Amino acid sequence: MDAQSSTTIRVKHKRKVKSKWNMRRNWPLHFFLLPAVILAFVFSYAPLPGIIMAFMDFKPYLGFSESPWVGLEQFKRMIEFEDAKQVIWNTLIISAMKIILNLIVPIVFAILLNEVRKLLFKRTIQTLVYLPYFLSWVILGGIMLDMLSVDGGIVNNFLTSVFGIDPIFFLGDGDWFRFTAVGTDVWKEFGYSAIVFLAALAGINPDLYEAATIDGANRFQQVIHITLPSLLPITIVVATLALGNVLNAGFDQIFNLYNPLVYDKGDIIDTFVYREGLLGGQFSFATAVGLFKSFIGMILIITGYKLAHKYAGYRIF
C-alpha cells in the first residue's frame, strides 16, 4: 500500500510539473525561434516562387508578370542540348568517384591509425590530416594552381627529376583534370571523414579482440572478422547520406580549378548553371537545370535517410 501511494504521489507530482511547463506558456520559446524563422523564411522560402521561371522564358526587363510561359520547353532543351548532357555526365562521374573514394580512404586510414599505439604520434597525425578540411577552395585552388602548374610547378618538377617523365597537364587536360579534382578532394576530406570511423573503432568491445587472440586469430584476421563488421552500420549511414550528393560534384572546387580547356570533361551542373545563367543571361534555362538537380537531390537525400534509418537506426533531430 505504501509503495502504491508513493507511486501515485510521484505521478501526481510529475503531472504538476508538466502542467506548470505548459501553464507558464511557452511564448519565450516561440520568441527565441523568431529571428531564425524570419531569416529562413526570407532567404530560403521567399525565393521558392521564383522557380516558376523554369517554365517561362524569363526576361529581367519584362519581370515575372510579362515574361512568356513556355511550359516544359527549358527541360526539353536540357535533354536535347549536347552540352547539358555532357555536363550531367561529368557531374555523375566526378561525384561517383569522390563518393566511393571518400568512403574507402577514410576507412582504411582509420583502421591503420587505430593500430598505432604511440598516442603522441597518433595525435600529431590527426592534427595534420584534419587541417586541409578547414581551408577553403580559394586558398587551396590558389596553391594547387601554383603547385600543379605545367610550367615549373613543384609537383611536375618532382616527377620530372625523379621519374624523368614529361610534365603532366593536371589542370589542362580533361581526363587528368577529373583525376586531379577527385584526388585533391580526397586529400582535403579524408582526415575529417575518418573522425566518425575512428569513433566507431574506439567503441568496439575489447573483449572481442581478446577472445579472438585466445582463439589464435592474428591481427589481420581480427580486422577482417571483427573490425570491418563493426564498422558496417556507420559505413551504411555515411554511404546512404552521401547518396544525396550524387549531383553535387563540388562547385567551390571545380570553379576554382577549372578553365575553358577542360570544360568538355570538367564542367559540372553547378558551374554550368552559373556560367549559362548568371553570366550568360539564360535565367530560365539555368533555373530549369538547377531545379532538375534539386529535385533529384531531394529524392536521393530522403531515400538516403530512409535507408540509413532502416538499416542503421539513424535519426536526425
Add this chain to the structure above:
Amino acid sequence: MHYKSTSYTVFTICNYIFLGFLGIICILPLIHILAVSFSGSAPANANLVTFFPIEFTLDAWEKTLGNERFLRSLWNGIFRTALGTFISLSCMILAAYSLSKEDHEFKGRKVYVYFFIFIMLFNGGLIPTYILIQNLNLINTIWALVLPSAINVFNMILLLNFFRTGVPKTLEEAAFIDGAGHFRILFSIYLPISLPAIATIGLFTMVGQWNSWFDGLIYLSDANKYPLSTFLQTVIVQQDLSQMNVDASEMKNLSERTSKSAQIFIGALPILLVYPFLQKYFVKGIVLGSVKE
C-alpha cells in the same frame, strides 16, 4: 602475443612510415607556399624553391601588407566574419534552445522542426535567390553576405544535441520550480554549461564566414567591398584584374609569384590560428552530432 610477431613488427614500421607520409603531404602545400613567399623573386620564378626559402627576403610580405587594396579586403573579411558570426550564432543558440525541448514540453516544436528540415532539402537555386536579394535592395551591401548564410541547419542540430546531452534535465526542472523562466534558464544555466559547445559552433561559423567567397562575387558589384576570400578568388585564381581598376605597376606587384604566395598564406592564416582551439572540440562535436541518435 601477435604484437611481438615479426610480421606485425614489420607492419607496424611500414604503418608508421605510411601514416607519417600522409600527415606530411597534408601540410606540405602550405609550407611550400610559405617558403615561396619568403624567397627572392628570381629563385621563385625559376622554380627553385621547394620547402625552404631561397634568398630570404620580406619583400613580398612588405608589398602585400603595404597594398591598400589588399588591406581593405582583409579588413572587409574580418568585419564580415565578426558580424556574420555574431548574427548567426545568436540566432542559432536561441532557436536550438527552443528546439531542444521535448515535444510534450513545447507544443508546436514539430512544426518548426519540419520548417527547418525543409530548407536543408530544397532551395530556390542560384537565380531566384539572386533576384530576391536584388529585390530586397541588398546588392552591394554587407547584409547580402551575412544574412542569407546566418541559418545553418546542420550546425543548429549539433547545438541542439549538445544542449540535450550536456545540460542535466534535473537542473533545469529545479530552476523552473524555483520560478525561473525560459530567459533565466537559457542565460544562467544553458549558456554557462554549454560554453565549450557554443565555442565549437562559433568557430565553425567563423571558419565558414571567413572562407565564403561566392556570395561576395555575385552580390557585390563594387570590388572595394570584396572580403579577402573573394578578393583572392578574383586576383589569384581567376587572375582577373579588370574589375580592380589598378595601374600596371600595382598589378605587377599583386600578381608576382612571391606576393601571390604571401596573399594566399595570409588568407589561410586565421584558420591556422583558430585551428588548435577548433580541434580541441570538433572531434567531440562531430561524433555527438552524427552518431548520437
